[in-house]
Amino acid sequence: MDVDLRLLRYFVAVAEELHFTRAAERLFISQPALSKQVRLLETQLRLKLLRRSSRHVELTAAGNALLPQARQLLDTWSESLTATRAAAAEEDRTLRVGFITNAAGELTTQILAEFTRRRPEWRISMSQALWADPTCGLRDGSVDVAFVRLPVPAQEPLALRILLSEPRWVALPSAHPLARHEVVPFASLLDEPFIATPPESGTWRDFWLAVSERRGHPVRVSAVAQSSEEWIEAIANGFGVGFTAESTARFYHRPGVVYRPVDEISPSRLALAWRREDRRRIIIEFAAACAAAASPAA
Amino acid sequence: MDVDLRLLRYFVAVAEELHFTRAAERLFISQPALSKQVRLLETQLRLKLLRRSSRHVELTAAGNALLPQARQLLDTWSESLTATRAAAAEEDRTLRVGFITNAAGELTTQILAEFTRRRPEWRISMSQALWADPTCGLRDGSVDVAFVRLPVPAQEPLALRILLSEPRWVALPSAHPLARHEVVPFASLLDEPFIATPPESGTWRDFWLAVSERRGHPVRVSAVAQSSEEWIEAIANGFGVGFTAESTARFYHRPGVVYRPVDEISPSRLALAWRREDRRRIIIEFAAACAAAASPAA
DNA sequence: CTACATCCATACCTACCAGTTATAGCAGGA
DNA sequence: TCCTGCTATAACTGGTAGGTATGGATGTAG
Numbered sequence: 001m002d003v004d005l006r007l008l009r010y011f012v013a014v015a016e017e018l019h020f021t022r023a024a025e026r027l028f029i030s031q032p033a034l035s036k037q038v039r040l041l042e043t044q045l046r047l048k049l050l051r052r053s054s055r056h057v058e059l060t061a062a063g064n065a066l067l068p069q070a071r072q073l074l075d076t077w078s079e080s081l082t083a084t085r086a087a088a089a090e091e092d093r094t095l096r097v098g099f100i101t102n103a104a105g106e107l108t109t110q111i112l113a114e115f116t117r118r119r120p121e122w123r124i125s126m127s128q129a130l131w132a133d134p135t136c137g138l139r140d141g142s143v144d145v146a147f148v149r150l151p152v153p154a155q156e157p158l159a160l161r162i163l164l165s166e167p168r169w170v171a172l173p174s175a176h177p178l179a180r181h182e183v184v185p186f187a188s189l190l191d192e193p194f195i196a197t198p199p200e201s202g203t204w205r206d207f208w209l210a211v212s213e214r215r216g217h218p219v220r221v222s223a224v225a226q227s228s229e230e231w232i233e234a235i236a237n238g239f240g241v242g243f244t245a246e247s248t249a250r251f252y253h254r255p256g257v258v259y260r261p262v263d264e265i266s267p268s269r270l271a272l273a274w275r276r277e278d279r280r281r282i283i284i285e286f287a288a289a290c291a292a293a294a295s296p297a298a
Numbered sequence: 299m300d301v302d303l304r305l306l307r308y309f310v311a312v313a314e315e316l317h318f319t320r321a322a323e324r325l326f327i328s329q330p331a332l333s334k335q336v337r338l339l340e341t342q343l344r345l346k347l348l349r350r351s352s353r354h355v356e357l358t359a360a361g362n363a364l365l366p367q368a369r370q371l372l373d374t375w376s377e378s379l380t381a382t383r384a385a386a387a388e389e390d391r392t393l394r395v396g397f398i399t400n401a402a403g404e405l406t407t408q409i410l411a412e413f414t415r416r417r418p419e420w421r422i423s424m425s426q427a428l429w430a431d432p433t434c435g436l437r438d439g440s441v442d443v444a445f446v447r448l449p450v451p452a453q454e455p456l457a458l459r460i461l462l463s464e465p466r467w468v469a470l471p472s473a474h475p476l477a478r479h480e481v482v483p484f485a486s487l488l489d490e491p492f493i494a495t496p497p498e499s500g501t502w503r504d505f506w507l508a509v510s511e512r513r514g515h516p517v518r519v520s521a522v523a524q525s526s527e528e529w530i531e532a533i534a535n536g537f538g539v540g541f542t543a544e545s546t547a548r549f550y551h552r553p554g555v556v557y558r559p560v561d562e563i564s565p566s567r568l569a570l571a572w573r574r575e576d577r578r579r580i581i582i583e584f585a586a587a588c589a590a591a592a593s594p595a596a
Numbered sequence: 597c598t599a600c601a602t603c604c605a606t607a608c609c610t611a612c613c614a615g616t617t618a619t620a621g622c623a624g625g626a
Numbered sequence: 627t628c629c630t631g632c633t634a635t636a637a638c639t640g641g642t643a644g645g646t647a648t649g650g651a652t653g654t655a656g
Contacts, residue, residue: 001379002307005300006643020604033644035604040642045379047386054604054651061389062382069378073371080367081299081343084360088345091359304614318633331615333633338613352622352632 005077007041008070011049014038015067018057082141089144094123095282098136098146101128101228104163104270105247107293108147115289122282130226131197134204138275145286149245150269151203160271161287163294166246167267168210169259171231173238179258186213186264193222193240195231208243213265228252245270303375305339306368309347312336313365316355380439387442392421393580396434396444399426399526402461402568403545405591406445413587420580428524429495432502436573443584447543448567449501458569459585461592464544465565466508467557469529471536477556484511484562491520491538493529506541511563526550543568 013023014034024034042049049063059067089096095115103126104111112124127143129136135156136146152158170189172179178188196219197205206212209219222240225231231242236256244252245268249259272290274283311321312332322332340347347361357365387394393413401424402409410422425441427434433454434444450456468487470477476486494517495503504510507517520538523529529540534554542550543566547557570588572581 002302002304003375004302004304006302009300021602029643030645031604032606032646035606037643039605045382047382052604054602055653057604060386062386065385066378066382069374069381073375073378076367076374077301077371080364080371083367084343084345084364087363088358088360319631327614328616329633330617330635333635335614337634350633352634353624355633 001045003041003044005074007037007044008074010034010037011041011063012067012070012074014050014057015059015063018059020052020057079141086141086144089125092123093121094125095145095286096125096127096137096143097286098127098129098138098143098148100131100134100136100147100149101245102248102251103147104290105166105245105251107164110293111290114293115286118289119282119285128227131204131231132200132226134201135273138273141275144278144280145272145274145283148271148273149204150271151207152271152273153202153204157276158273159276160273161290162269162271163290165267165269167261168243168265169246169249170241170262171235171244171249171257171259172241173235174256174258175238176241176258178241179260181260184260184262186210186262189241189262190214190217191220193220195223195225195234195240195242196221198224198226207268210243210265232257299343301339301342303372305335305342306372308332308335309339309361310365310368310372312348312355313357313361316357318350318355377439384439384442387423390421391419392423393443393584394423394425394435394441395584396425396427396436396441396446398429398432398434398445398447399543400546400549401445402588403464403543403549405462408591409588412591413584416587417580417583426525429502429529430498430524432499433571436571439573442576442578443570443572443581446569446571447502448569449505450569450571451500451502455574456571457574458571459588460567460569461588463565463567465559466541466563467544467547468539468560469533469542469547469555469557470539471533472554472556473536474539474556476539477558479558482558482560484508484560487539487560488512488515489518491518493521493523493532493538493540494519496522496524505566508541508563530555 010023010027013027014020017023017026020035020038021031024031027034038050047062047066048060049066051058051060099108102108115122115124127137129146133139134148134152135158136148137143138146138148138158139153139156147163148160150160150162152160170178170184172184178184178192181188194209197208199205209221211219220240223234225234228248232252232254234240235242236254243262243265244259246261272287274287308321308325311325312318315321315324318333318336319329322329325332336348345360345364346358347364349356349358397406400406413420413422425435427444431437432446432450433456434446435441436444436446436456437451437454445461446458448458448460450458468476468482470482476482476490479486492507495506497503507519509517518538521532523532526546530550530552532538533540534552541560541563542557544559570585572585
């Protein structure tokens with residue numbers, strides 16, 4: 001009996017929430033649509049998975065048995081798909097490059113040009129990651145190499161090559177009082193509300209909130225942004241301020257937002273990263289192209 | 299990205315056949331439908347899985363990577379479903395009983411009555427297996443206990459309790475010359491064409507062709523039947539003859555078919571079987587009910 | 597005990613899609 | 627060059643996944 005994995009995903013959502021309305025919200029569909037689909041799943045399998053009343057939802061024994069299996073199946077499928085994409089990229093000689101925000105800044109173009117000169121038969125596919133994933137897709141295998149901003153999660157088995165280091169600046173609403181400073185004193189930012197990266201980003205989040213520089217002074221997080229676009233929009237609308245790399249200031253202009261240097265704050269380092277177990281020659285060659293572009297011929 | 303497992307099944311079929319038309323036949327759909335669905339799969343995954351020309355079909359690297367994963371996913375799902383069904387049966391106290399052809403013959407009713415008397419809160423679900431599976435569903439876990447005809451595949455870890463032994467008879471087209479005998483001599487059947495069980499049934503097939511009694515005399519198999527109904531239909535239409543249990547003769551009357559005892563042939567033994575690792579009390583109790591019904595109170 | 601709030605189910609509608617048959621188009625072999 | 631075999635395309639039909647509006651049941655507050 002075949003089944004659409006979508007239905008399994010729906011079932012898992014309901015089984016986890018034990019609440020159709022909430023599960024439907026989580027899945028971005030209407031509650032009746034969800035009710036109908038789960039019922040359809042039960043019909044297709046000829047099994048009752050849930051006991052519902054207008055007040056309570058609970059799993060049957062069958063539902064209980066199916067839940068972990070369904071989770072597993074969805075995970076396995078996701079991994080299969082990743083492996084398949086990797087095979088496809090390899091076959092048509094496409095190097096998948098992940099990046100975040102403005103990648104390697106002005107250096108990016110040079111790097112890609114240098115790589116293309118060295119290996120003209122390879123194609124490059126650039127994909128921008130959301131802030132929730134500081135490994136830019138290396139973690140889940142959706143890219144082969146990535147321009148990452150340190151720190152990356154330590155538990156990831158990544159090889160790193162530092163490409164550059166640049167000061168962190170602060171982005172402020174234009175009308176903000178601190179915007180008058182040429183260089184904003186770090187101490188003056190301690191009580192400002194910050195736009196933060198998502199919690200899943202771990203140590204990365206702390207870095208961009210400058211937690212270690214605050215010496216225990218608590219952070220006010222006023223909003224969370226998934227990307228530079230959301231971040232800059234939040235700042236322009238006065239929700240708060242945020243640190244960023246100097247080069248980002250050149251890439252993300254927007255009326256209503258100004259960028260200023262900050263004193264007493266460590267720089268941001270940009271690195272090329274790849275999975276340590278990925279020993280492909282093409283990776284080494286991309287790293288070499290990066291090194292060549294980063295340190296112009298003496 | 300979710301996917302319908304049906305599409306994966308389609309892909310696997312094409313990948314195995316490397317031929318859309320043949321794969322479509324195997325899947326019992328039209329060739330254009332299959333072409334469209336495989337293309338849809340590729341579109342959904344944004345991957346080319348197959349290179350097609352009007353003359354050749356071959357896998358891409360992506361297709362090659364996906365194929366084993368897809369097979370695995372389908373198998374895993376099938377097993378999950380079986381486990382879930384078992385949980386459902388357990389919860390609503392349903393004992394799933396497999397059987398083949400006429401189960402335990404006239405004894406069946408008594409057994410079920412006895413079991414129901416002893417454990418009235420349990421329900422019984424009877425499901426008839428096709429001849430391709432002499433374990434009657436124990437192998438794949440779709441039943442809890444089964445009335446099986448020996449021999450059962452030896453490699454299956456099954457517990458067995460012999461319930462009865464009865465002579466094998468032969469079924470003949472009414473007009474067949476041998477139908478004149480009261481008891482058909484085994485030797486006279488050596489060159490008759492036989493309706494056989496499917497090859498997957500293994501040693502069971504040999505037993506019902508009486509291979510060991512033939513002492514090396516080759517068998518003529520004129521047709522294969524998946525069930526008693528197909529079998530009796532084939533015999534009535536004169537395609538051949540076949541051995542069966544004596545009790546089956548009483549359960550499957552049909553104009554155009556006659557049953558006769560055969561000499562010099564070993565009997566058929568019927569057993570109750572279950573998975574050896576299944577230690578549930580209810581299994582033991584069903585076995586006890588069978589024993590009680592099989593050997594009426596002294 | 598009644599009124600209310602909450603939540604799942606049902607009814608009904610629309611857009612899309614899986615399947616069908618018929619046929620076009622392409623490629624290899626006699 | 628024609629024939630044959632195979633996949634793709636076209637046109638159609640029934641079914642279904644999604645939507646909104648509303649019914650109906652049940653636990654809770656007063």
